[in-house]
Amino acid sequence: MIRFSNVTKTYPPDTHALQHVSLHIKPGEFVSIVGQSGSGKTTLAKMLFAEEKPTRGEIVIGDWEIHKIYPWQIPQLRRQIGIVFQDFKLLQRKTVYENVEFALQVAGESKKRIKEVIPQVLKIVGLQDKKHRYPRQLSGGEQQRVSIARALVHRPKILVADEPTGNLDTIHAHEIIELLRKINDYGTTVVLVTHDRDIVNSLKKRVITLADGKVVSDVECGKYHIS
């Protein structure tokens, strides 16, 4: 469960990135957050993993009160929330396998657990056969799949993806969206930030539209209707 209650975010001195945002996302939902550049989408996404705190208002994610979270609690929170970015953020000197392994190592997982989990997540994203490749030896779509595999290592309840298809061509973009859909079918809540009209319209899922930091529409099976 994700709940924003009257959330306002002001970046000093006076950029009102989000204004009085209230929303509720139920476990297992697939929600797209859309809006023009600068409308506050990334700010909203960052609050889901406590990269930013609200200036005013409350954010509750499961048992966590993000507006009150202490820095030492943040790593714990981030194990329950998978994060995917537009630019993949892979380690170039590590293979596919090692990129995923690293995420588990920094979280202090045992060798046994690491050996168990890596094949599972590589299977979900369909990269078992390419596990010894380096990022530069993969297509953009494959690199994004590695970053999704890495986001899944702790079996997160929520996956937040900020413009995950922004660097991809149409075919790879749709592959990534299908993968997010599959992950959602397994029960993970997916919050997808995007400005890709075709993707939003083909998803036929809930769409929350932001404009100037405000929620201007929130519809089930929504269409992208920004001019």
Ligand SMILES: Nc1ncnc2c1ncn2[C@@H]1O[C@H](COP(=O)(O)OP(=O)(O)O)[C@@H](O)[C@H]1O
């Ligand atoms: N760290 C920051 N410091 C100051 N202003 C910021 C910062 N991050 C974003 N902003 C501003 O907040 C507004 C919303 O930005 P953002 O959330 O990135 O929107 P979007 O992802 O929809 O493009 C924009 O006006 C942007 O310039």
Ligand SMILES: [Mg+2]
């Ligand atoms: Mg953004």
